[in-house]
Amino acid sequence: MVSKELRADLQLKWQRIQQAMQMVNADGCLLSVDVNLFYTTGQIFSGYFYLPSQGEPCFFVKRPNGITGSNVEYIRKPEQIPALLAEKGINQPNKLLLEADELSYNDYIRLQQLFNPKETGNATTLMRNVRMVKTPWEISQFRISAKGHAATYAEIPSCYRPGITDLEFQYEIENKMRRQGSIGIFRAFGANMDIHMGSILAGDNAEAPSPFDFALGGQGMDPSCPLGANGTILKEGTSVMVDMAGNYSAYLTDMTRVYAIGKLPELAYKAHQVSLTIQHEIENMARPGTPCADLYNLAFQMAEREGLADYFMGTKQQAKFVGHGIGLQINELPVLTPRSKELLEENMTFALEPKFVIPGTGAVGVENSYLVTNNAVEKLTLFEENIIQL
Amino acid sequence: MVSKELRADLQLKWQRIQQAMQMVNADGCLLSVDVNLFYTTGQIFSGYFYLPSQGEPCFFVKRPNGITGSNVEYIRKPEQIPALLAEKGINQPNKLLLEADELSYNDYIRLQQLFNPKETGNATTLMRNVRMVKTPWEISQFRISAKGHAATYAEIPSCYRPGITDLEFQYEIENKMRRQGSIGIFRAFGANMDIHMGSILAGDNAEAPSPFDFALGGQGMDPSCPLGANGTILKEGTSVMVDMAGNYSAYLTDMTRVYAIGKLPELAYKAHQVSLTIQHEIENMARPGTPCADLYNLAFQMAEREGLADYFMGTKQQAKFVGHGIGLQINELPVLTPRSKELLEENMTFALEPKFVIPGTGAVGVENSYLVTNNAVEKLTLFEENIIQL
Numbered sequence: 001m002v003s004k005e006l007r008a009d010l011q012l013k014w015q016r017i018q019q020a021m022q023m024v025n026a027d028g029c030l031l032s033v034d035v036n037l038f039y040t041t042g043q044i045f046s047g048y049f050y051l052p053s054q055g056e057p058c059f060f061v062k063r064p065n066g067i068t069g070s071n072v073e074y075i076r077k078p079e080q081i082p083a084l085l086a087e088k089g090i091n092q093p094n095k096l097l098l099e100a101d102e103l104s105y106n107d108y109i110r111l112q113q114l115f116n117p118k119e120t121g122n123a124t125t126l127m128r129n130v131r132m133v134k135t136p137w138e139i140s141q142f143r144i145s146a147k148g149h150a151a152t153y154a155e156i157p158s159c160y161r162p163g164i165t166d167l168e169f170q171y172e173i174e175n176k177m178r179r180q181g182s183i184g185i186f187r188a189f190g191a192n193m194d195i196h197m198g199s200i201l202a203g204d205n206a207e208a209p210s211p212f213d214f215a216l217g218g219q220g221m222d223p224s225c226p227l228g229a230n231g232t233i234l235k236e237g238t239s240v241m242v243d244m245a246g247n248y249s250a251y252l253t254d255m256t257r258v259y260a261i262g263k264l265p266e267l268a269y270k271a272h273q274v275s276l277t278i279q280h281e282i283e284n285m286a287r288p289g290t291p292c293a294d295l296y297n298l299a300f301q302m303a304e305r306e307g308l309a310d311y312f313m314g315t316k317q318q319a320k321f322v323g324h325g326i327g328l329q330i331n332e333l334p335v336l337t338p339r340s341k342e343l344l345e346e347n348m349t350f351a352l353e354p355k356f357v358i359p360g361t362g363a364v365g366v367e368n369s370y371l372v373t374n375n376a377v378e379k380l381t382l383f384e385e386n387i388i389q390l
Numbered sequence: 391m392v393s394k395e396l397r398a399d400l401q402l403k404w405q406r407i408q409q410a411m412q413m414v415n416a417d418g419c420l421l422s423v424d425v426n427l428f429y430t431t432g433q434i435f436s437g438y439f440y441l442p443s444q445g446e447p448c449f450f451v452k453r454p455n456g457i458t459g460s461n462v463e464y465i466r467k468p469e470q471i472p473a474l475l476a477e478k479g480i481n482q483p484n485k486l487l488l489e490a491d492e493l494s495y496n497d498y499i500r501l502q503q504l505f506n507p508k509e510t511g512n513a514t515t516l517m518r519n520v521r522m523v524k525t526p527w528e529i530s531q532f533r534i535s536a537k538g539h540a541a542t543y544a545e546i547p548s549c550y551r552p553g554i555t556d557l558e559f560q561y562e563i564e565n566k567m568r569r570q571g572s573i574g575i576f577r578a579f580g581a582n583m584d585i586h587m588g589s590i591l592a593g594d595n596a597e598a599p600s601p602f603d604f605a606l607g608g609q610g611m612d613p614s615c616p617l618g619a620n621g622t623i624l625k626e627g628t629s630v631m632v633d634m635a636g637n638y639s640a641y642l643t644d645m646t647r648v649y650a651i652g653k654l655p656e657l658a659y660k661a662h663q664v665s666l667t668i669q670h671e672i673e674n675m676a677r678p679g680t681p682c683a684d685l686y687n688l689a690f691q692m693a694e695r696e697g698l699a700d701y702f703m704g705t706k707q708q709a710k711f712v713g714h715g716i717g718l719q720i721n722e723l724p725v726l727t728p729r730s731k732e733l734l735e736e737n738m739t740f741a742l743e744p745k746f747v748i749p750g751t752g753a754v755g756v757e758n759s760y761l762v763t764n765n766a767v768e769k770l771t772l773f774e775e776n777i778i779q780l
Contacts, residue, residue, distance in 0.1 A: 034582040034614075043613040044582060046601040064599035064607060064616075065707050100495045105488070106512070107581070108495035122496070171568040178561040183612050184586030191497070192424040192434060196574030209454035211436040217454060222573050223433040224424075224640035224718070226454075250614035317455050328614070 002042040009137035010042060014051055016130050021053040027093035028052045029123045030111060033102040035187060035328040036127050038250060048078060052090055079114050097123035132325055132333045134347045139371060141251040142349055146369060146380040148180045148248025149255050153383050156242060156259065160390040166202040166229035166240065167221055173244055186245040189329045198244030199228035206241060206363035209317035213331065215353055216314055216363060236262040239362035252330050254351035255381040256367030260389050268364050271356035272387055274306050275365035278354040286377045292340035296322050299354050311356040323352040326369055348372040392432040399527035403430060404447055406520050411443040417483035418442045419513045420501060423492040425577060425718040426517050428640060438468060442480055469504050487513035522715055522723045524737045529761060531641035532739055536759060536770040538570045538638030539645050543773050546632060546649065550780040556592040556619035556630065557611060563634055576635040579719045588634030589618035596631060596753035599707035603721065605743055606704055606753060626652040629752035642720050644741035645771040646757030650779050658754050661746035662777050664696050665755035668744040676767045682730040686712050689744050701746040713742040716759055738762040
């Protein structure tokens, strides 16, 4: 189905999933959600990926026609799977993992009934944990996204014309993104987390609280898409926070930069500098073994010490995290939140986004994507971090 | 929460849902999926909409801050809902409807346990059926989308330069869409149905089968997004089918036009003409009471009679429908498929898309969006339908 290099990486992923399954005494997992299919097979199809806790996986494909490879079986409906597994000498699972946080209730019940296992466990939890530590191929894909992301941001000043709105600015940036190879689709974990290519927040729209679990909100251009730019005119003294997707491969980098229309008030520059200092301190602290909660607490304490706590991660509604895992979805594990019990591990990837919202001006701060190395972190998204005047 | 005009329309929707609930002896429905929230409240928020089978609805909001109105209650978690309903004198439902095809298994189980009804029914089925017949405000929103859709398509020739790829062509069309007011997000019903702003199919990429339940496929630009344009160079003798989203309001129009690079083979023009004739015959046949299956059968028989059955709705994989309902999602009910048991009703809206794929040339045909009137159908998407030479 895939290239030799990717195949080796898929086998590494299968091994990790099998180890995780053995830890919870699961006999097999059946996956069909887009990101889990891509993770385990290198592509998205209509069908199922079945991995027993030992041995080779099977690919049950409904569509498209024409997929070939060992253990690829075409099916019309999932009810055919148990007999096909039996033909291959694979035992029916006593404990089966299904994607309980992603499959619809009806799809889950249908799969549970046809396998009728003694016990069912949550493949969403297991897969989100396994996917937290990235493989070599995945890391190479982040580097592709980071490069495209920085190349696009370098073109942002050319998208500005005096008197335009945040939306008009965004449309031109989206066009630059696509020409740089953005895939367009921007995947997030969780219900209703729809977002179109990213977010641009100008002026007081940065204060508008979000219904979703993103760091900042914005009213959006329509009540059916209540996030991001809302038609604010980019006028003198406004900060424009650009947080557009890094989807130049299937693996998402996350990166925010701030642009200024003319001169901003001193408080905005001060808060931006505090963001950079928080980033610097967290870069120094973060390494394998660092508790994610400590990273949030450090950031919050620094904001508080500077008298900026009321502006930290929003005003009317404040996000209680300063960063999050990245991958096939923009909000993977771990989360840099005070309640996190996770420790950083080598080959985790995360975005760090200390941000402030200054009433009357807009949002300031910085966001970058990082790879946890064997003794530190490596910044993946390399681009000018000061406020850039348009 | 919303304008007076929209409020009257929401009340009409609530009445229709209540009537449908009474038909299945349901006492209440709890909705939280994006399109159902928008349908019933005019906005999307993090939280729940509860409608008893008689009386006023309640709005349980987690986020964002600041929503006001009668029966708006802020909650931290859904477990607070039953007590709040009791305070308002609303009985616990004996039969509760939950979105069984849309909620995750875990979310569904959580809601079911906290209400603990004697019986649970499927709100997805009920809502998809209610949403099938549109209200006056919804119809006004389709007209906005249809206008933006046609205005964008008029700009398509200016997006073409000799020697560009289908993707480069698409990026410029996307930019025109956004400048015309496209909201960007393109919602579909069903798992993994991700699509970025629409599909452009040039040359033999139109033959690539899709993993999804769309009419045609295309390889896509990346295995993580296996649909649509794939980098095919737009060369002489290639047809380019443009099927980009009509998301100029929350209500989606669907519209396809074909552009030609130079001259196409005669078979392509013939098949395109057959598409237009099929459309014409279906327009004449369709009215309240027409079985949707008859519309598919008419289209297929006409394709067969012209000797074009092997090219109808694809080649390597052929879609078994010729149209579908449209609304907040691109694939609403009814479906124009031979297995459909639906009859057209006044104020349904649907897309009709008789298409052919000609090997070596690409896809041809037409797609328009229609409103079912009291005795006929009205075409909403008005724009030149012949093949347009670039």
